[in-house]
Amino acid sequence: MATCTGCSLLCEDIEAIVTDGGLSHVKNLCRKGHGHFQAVFTERTEPSIDGQKVDLEKAILAAAEILKNAKRPLLYGWSNSTLEAQAAGIRLAEKIGATIDDTSSFCQGLLMERIIAGTIPTCTLDDVRNFADTSIFWGSDPSNSHPRHLSRFSYYPRGDKRQKSYEEERTCIAVDVRKSATAQLCSNYYFRLAPGGDAEFMEAIISVLDGKIPKVADKKKMIELGTLLKKTEYGVIFPGLGMVYSMQDRMDLFERLMARLNEITTFRAIPMVGHYNMRGFNELLREKTGFINRVSFKGGAAAHGPENSVLSAAKSCDAALVIGSDPLSSLPFGTARALSKKPIIAIDPRRSLTTDAAKVVIPSALSGMEAGGTAVRMDGVKIRFEPIIESKRPTDEEILTRIMEAI
Amino acid sequence: MVGAMEIYMLLPKTNCKKCGLPTCMAFAVGLLGREKKVDECTPLVEEKKYEAKLKKLREVIAPIENASETGLIIHPEKCFGCGNCVVACPVNVAADPTRCGVGLGPQSDKVILKVEDGVVVCNNLKECRRFGPNKTLCNACTVTCPSKAIEFV
Numbered sequence: 055m056a057t058c059t060g061c062s063l064l065c066e067d068i069e070a071i072v073t074d075g076g077l078s079h080v081k082n083l084c085r086k087g088h089g090h091f092q093a094v095f096t097e098r099t100e101p102s103i104d105g106q107k108v109d110l111e112k113a114i115l116a117a118a119e120i121l122k123n124a125k126r127p128l129l130y131g132w133s134n135s136t137l138e139a140q141a142a143g144i145r146l147a148e149k150i151g152a153t154i155d156d157t158s159s160f161c162q163g164l165l166m167e168r169i170i171a172g173t174i175p176t177c178t179l180d181d182v183r184n185f186a187d188t189s190i191f192w193g194s195d196p197s198n199s200h201p202r203h204l205s206r207f208s209y210y211p212r213g214d215k216r217q218k219s220y221e222e223e224r225t226c227i228a229v230d231v232r233k234s235a236t237a238q239l240c241s242n243y244y245f246r247l248a249p250g251g252d253a254e255f256m257e258a259i260i261s262v263l264d265g266k267i268p269k270v271a272d273k274k275k276m277i278e279l280g281t282l283l284k285k286t287e288y289g290v291i292f293p294g295l296g297m298v299y300s301m302q303d304r305m306d307l308f309e310r311l312m313a314r315l316n317e318i319t320t321f322r323a324i325p326m327v328g329h330y331n332m333r334g335f336n337e338l339l340r341e342k343t344g345f346i347n348r349v350s351f352k353g354g355a356a357a358h359g360p361e362n363s364v365l366s367a368a369k370s371c372d373a374a375l376v377i378g379s380d381p382l383s384s385l386p387f388g389t390a391r392a393l394s395k396k397p398i399i400a401i402d403p404r405r406s407l408t409t410d411a412a413k414v415v416i417p418s419a420l421s422g423m424e425a426g427g428t429a430v431r432m433d434g435v436k437i438r439f440e441p442i443i444e445s446k447r448p449t450d451e452e453i454l455t456r457i458m459e460a461i
Numbered sequence: 462m463v464g465a466m467e468i469y470m471l472l473p474k475t476n477c478k479k480c481g482l483p484t485c486m487a488f489a490v491g492l493l494g495r496e497k498k499v500d501e502c503t504p505l506v507e508e509k510k511y512e513a514k515l516k517k518l519r520e521v522i523a524p525i526e527n528a529s530e531t532g533l534i535i536h537p538e539k540c541f542g543c544g545n546c547v548v549a550c551p552v553n554v555a556a557d558p559t560r561c562g563v564g565l566g567p568q569s570d571k572v573i574l575k576v577e578d579g580v581v582v583c584n585n586l587k588e589c590r591r592f593g594p595n596k597t598l599c600n601a602c603t604v605t606c607p608s609k610a611i612e613f614v
Contacts, residue, residue: 067560079578080577080579081566081575081576082544083579084541084543084576084579085540085541086541088578088579183564197607198541201544202543202564204543204545205544205545205548205549205564206544206548210545210548210549210605211564212554212562212563235541235607235608236607238607239545239605239607
């Protein structure tokens with residue numbers, strides 16, 4: 055049995071047959087996870103400095119040299135690393151007084167902050183399978199982003215209290231700007247929003263729950279939704295990036311909606327985290343510093359603020375360590391251009407735009423396949439996994455420890 | 462998926478009865494149900510004026526001829542490997558209730574659908590509810606597919 059690290063569902067029931075160091079046959083792995091597992095055989099990185107191949111030891115020493123001489127180093131990535139590597143990363147940041155940030159900074163951070171702090175009630179995915187009768191996919195499309203979400207937890211499986219499952223007892227609702235693959239499965243309960251119309255829709259739901267006439271075009275459908283939500287015994291909302299980006303600083307409205315729903319019945323929220331261990335980093339950093347991301351250790355104490363987010367730190371830093379992420383592809387163009395001019399140390403199992411532009415490249419083992427460790431699923435459950443194939447490449451944790459020793 | 466009317470439009474529409482059926486419409490339904498073959502319509506094959514129609518007909522009928530005994534067609538290029546069909550299929554759940562029933566991948570060999578190498582594959586089609594004389598028109602695997610990768614003829 056192997057664990058897939060392709061998305062934050064961390065499916066544990068993967069059966070892989072390994073022959074001659076390659077994967078000949080994999081069972082139960084979705085298309086996304088299959089692609090992730092096959093990635094181990096193509097486009098692997100080699101240790102290099104300025105595009106010249108060197109041995110691993112030299113690359114690690116060069117990385118340590120860059121970080122030691124930097125005045126405002128930035129450590130970024132982390133969402134695709136194990137908890138052990140993240141802990142080593144936070145220790146490294148403390149030691150060199152660096153700014154540390156992960157992908158949640160411009161992703162699910164706003165929501166994750168509230169979930170971990172407990173202002174928005176949450177539950178585990180196993181609770182969803184056992185008790186939930188209404189699942190709302192808001193601004194998310196799990197069929198594409200987390201393919202096994204519906205079949206493992208939220209809609210199709212039978213649970214303790216939901217033996218008749220999707221046929222009679224479960225309802226799934228999609229709220230999205232387009233008719234996504236998931237919305238097609240929800241048939242009657244698909245609500246199309248205009249881009250940015252999430253706040254208005256939330257207000258409409260609250261007014262329906264209060265027994266008022268909502269200020270939307272399709273009042274009848276909205277009242278039907280209100281009735282369905284009131285009849286729900288255990289509901290779960292899965293907010294995706296679509297909702298988080300649309301709400302931004304109005305996230306308290308979502309808090310209000312959750313509070314109002316919980317006055318009537320039980321409602322929980324589980325953010326649809328993309329990277330497999332983003333929540334792990336958020337929880338770990340919160341334990342250490344009290345903040346989930348955007349932390350600077352400059353001057354010894356942990357400081358939090360928008361100036362420490364990757365978007366501004368990418369411009370103000372003088373060296374960057376990027377681990378398990380490809381910021382040059384994913385960040386906005388201006389920020390990516392500013393970052394590309396800085397000396398970058400890239401720790402990545404595979405080639406990407408960032409490793410191509412990096413000054414120092416350190417190859418690492420692909421976690422889940424070549425390296426074991428612990429990760430936190432999107433709902434906060436810790437999952438431990440073992441490697442399934444042997445590799446000579448060092449794990450993220452080993453690399454970071456060696457860099458720290460060299461410093 | 463092609464319909465009987467679409468096939469009918471590509472037939473000679475003369476009701477010549479050479480195929481053994483009373484009308485061309487009946488022959489179209491026969492083609493769709495895989496009880497008849499295109500070559501059984503002799504005028505269509507022999508007469509030159511139907512050449513273009515024959516070519517088109519062979520094209521639209523090709524996926525139906527490749528279907529399994531129960532009429533199940535899987536398009537692996539469209540499949541996400543999400544496993545919705547694996548968990549929804551009543552025969553799968555009966556064969557492996559402790560795993561398929563709760564959303565995990567099946568371990569039993571008796572299941573019909575399972576996900577292998579990222580896409581769904583089917584085995585043991587004789588167990589399918591749509592097979593045999595007492596067949597029912599179960600569609601649990603097609604209605605749960607987000608990408609329409611599973612179809613029935």
